[in-house]
Amino acid sequence: MRAHKDIAGFRAAVLAWFRREQRALAFRGTRDPYRVWLSEVMLQQTRVAAALPHYRRFLRRFPSVRALARAGEEDVLRAWAGLGYYRRARNLHRAAKEIVARHGGRFPRRREEALRLPGVGEYTSAAVLSIAYGQPLAALDGNAARVLARVTGMRGDARRPSNWRRLQKQADRLLSGNSRERGSRPKLDPGEWNQALMELGATLCLPRAPKCAECPVAEMCRARAAGAQEEIPGARRGRAREKVSIAAAVLLDAEGKVLLLRPETGHERELFSGMWQFPAVRVRRDARRELAARLAAMLNGASENGRPVIAEKFAALGSLRHAVTFRDITLLPFLLRVETLPPVPGARVWTAQDADAPAVSSATRKILEAALGRTARRDAALRGR
Numbered sequence: 131m132r133a134h135k136d137i138a139g140f141r142a143a144v145l146a147w148f149r150r151e152q153r154a155l156a157f158r159g160t161r162d163p164y165r166v167w168l169s170e171v172m173l174q175q176t177r178v179a180a181a182l183p184h185y186r187r188f189l190r191r192f193p194s195v196r197a198l199a200r201a202g203e204e205d206v207l208r209a210w211a212g213l214g215y216y217r218r219a220r221n222l223h224r225a226a227k228e229i230v231a232r233h234g235g236r237f238p239r240r241r242e243e244a245l246r247l248p249g250v251g252e253y254t255s256a257a258v259l260s261i262a263y264g265q266p267l268a269a270l271d272g273n274a275a276r277v278l279a280r281v282t283g284m285r286g287d288a289r290r291p292s293n294w295r296r297l298q299k300q301a302d303r304l305l306s307g308n309s310r311e312r313g314s315r316p317k318l319d320p321g322e323w324n325q326a327l328m329e330l331g332a333t334l335c336l337p338r339a340p341k342c343a344e345c346p347v348a349e350m351c352r353a354r355a356a357g358a359q360e361e362i363p364g365a366r367r368g369r370a371r372e373k374v375s376i377a378a379a380v381l382l383d384a385e386g387k388v389l390l391l392r393p394e395t396g397h398e399r400e401l402f403s404g405m406w407q408f409p410a411v412r413v414r415r416d417a418r419r420e421l422a423a424r425l426a427a428m429l430n431g432a433s434e435n436g437r438p439v440i441a442e443k444f445a446a447l448g449s450l451r452h453a454v455t456f457r458d459i460t461l462l463p464f465l466l467r468v469e470t471l472p473p474v475p476g477a478r479v480w481t482a483q484d485a486d487a488p489a490v491s492s493a494t495r496k497i498l499e500a501a502l503g504r505t506a507r508r509d510a511a512l513r514g515r
């Protein structure tokens with residue numbers, strides 16, 4: 131798509147469709163840079179429907195960059211709970227502090243400054259600067275890339291760096307117009323255009339079974355003409371998924387309190403997003419035994435014939451599936467009832483009813499729910515006797 135008339139026709143068709151059919155989303159229509167930035171960060175790796183309630187709640191809790199910058203990390207992570215990929219929340223928080231310290235509390239207008247903020251890359255900077263400030267920057271995300279790959283008939287993995295560069299060039303050309311327009315002002319609102327192209331990818335040009343019959347650019351689409359929509363773009367060459375088993379111990383006392391730790395190893399930090407977690411081990415052979423050894427070490431516990439005594443007291447709670455980026459994780463929670471929780475340096479004691487709940491990852495929440503579900507069933511059984 132190089133000719134001026136092709137580009138103009140493509141843009142007109144997509145924009146007319148977008149103005150007619152776009153979804154009414156909470157973050158649409160705002161040009162507030164903080165809100166635009168927040169929505170863009172939340173929508174990375176999260177579906178729109180799942181992100182929306184979090185977006186509203188986060189904004190109520192932190193209505194401005196300054197409010198976010200003032201907050202403690204624990205508060206920010208708690209407000210992010212349920213969205214996963216907590217690195218995004220930490221970067222958002224760090225970037226908010228930088229924006230207040232260096233940019234007067236406003237998302238910077240200059241791209242090189244935006245790119246220096248934690249967690250802000252090519253895509254996020256282009257999206258925020260185009261939508262909030264009207265800057266002519268093409269924001270290429272997975273949805274827009276899929277549309278462009280199909281329309282231009284570009285085969286192969288769109289995420290391959292050389293292919294992605296080609297798609298970015300195509301996106302830039304679409305936004306700025308070709309040589310005949312050079313020197314003139316862009317004829318469209320860059321923010322609206324970026325959102326229109328991404329919306330087309332998100333709602334019609336779907337990865338599987340695209341809705342070509344409803345597509346405003348069906349007549350210009352090479353993939354459709356070749357009947358190759360399902361083959362373009364080519365399969366992504368991903369990293370092989372790793373299978374991991376993690377055993378975790380819920381120490382529960384008579385008052386319903388549990389013991390949480392800060393992750394110690396890099397692996398734990400990754401799995402539990404650097405947040406409070408139950409004592410856990412990566413299982414090599416024997417989950418019960420290895421977890422007991424971990425607890426014995428933590429508590430300076432005794433062992434009998436080399437076997438930690440507390441291993442016998444663990445109640446296995448089955449297994450839970452948990453997927454994180456390139457890992458398929460099997461969580462093996464164990465319940466260990468104790469009269470009183472042992473004193474462990476740096477640990478945190480928490481009850482599920484505690485209003486001041488610590489920020490925990492979804493893996494930790496799953497483990498806790500398994501333990502409390504077991505406790506509730508046992509209590510109900512006792513009541514029924």
Ligand code: SF4
Nearest residue numbers: 335340342345348351
């Ligand atoms: S015609 Fe189909 S494959 Fe082509 S851009 Fe439209 S929805 Fe995507």
